Amino acid sequence: GESVGLHLPTLSVQEGDNSIINCAYSNSASDYFIWYKQESGKGPQFIIDIRSNMDKRQGQRVTVLLNKTVKHLSLQIAATQPGDSAVYFCAETLAAAGNKLTFGGGTRVLVKP
C-alpha cells in the first residue's frame, strides 16, 4: 500500500547526501511519535520513535528531532542510499487514548544515484 494519488511532497536527494523530512503534528497532548517508511506494495515499516519527554533521538543513520513548542517533528537520514527511496510518514499517538496512530500526509523521498 502506498499513498498513490495523493499529492505528496517529494524530496529529491543525491545518493550520499543527508535528507531532512519535516512533519507538523496536530495534537499538543500527543506523547509518543513514530516515523515509518513505506515502500511500494508494502505496509509501513518502523524506523525510529521518540517520546514527548525527549527532544532528540538517534538510531543507525537516522535522527529524530521533536519540537513540542511548535508541534514539529523531523527525520534526518545520513548518507542517503538508493534503498531509502520510499514514502515516509510521521505518526503521533497518545498512550491514554489507546495509542491509535494519527498519521501525517507523507513525504516521498527519491534518491538519485
Add this chain to the structure above:
Amino acid sequence: GAGVSQSPSNKVTEKGKDVELRCDPISGHTALYWYRQSLGQGLEFLIYFQGNSAPDKSGLPSDRFSAERTGGSVSTLTIQRTQQEDSAVYLCASSRTAIHQVTQYFGPGTRLLVL
C-alpha cells in the same frame, strides 16, 4: 510467525457483496489495530483491540464495517454491502499493549477493489 500477516493480499469484489479481511498479529501482542489507506485520505485509524475487547471503534466509517477478535489473537474486519468508496488498502498492526508507548508493527495489507 515473525511478523503481522494479513489475508488475502488482494481482493476484488462486486459492489454489494460482503468481504472478510483477516489479520494475524505478532505472537504475544495483546493490542491489534486496523487502519485504512485510500486515495486522497492517507492513512486513517479504524478500530483497535486490547485483548478481545474494542475500546475504540470511532474510526469505523459506517455501520457496514465491523471487526472482531477472538482468543486474543486473530482479528477479522468485515465490510458488508461493499461500495466503490471502500476500495483501499486495509492495514493491520499489532503491539505488545495499547496502554503504554510501544511501537506498532504493520502487516503488508489487503488491497481491496470494489467494482
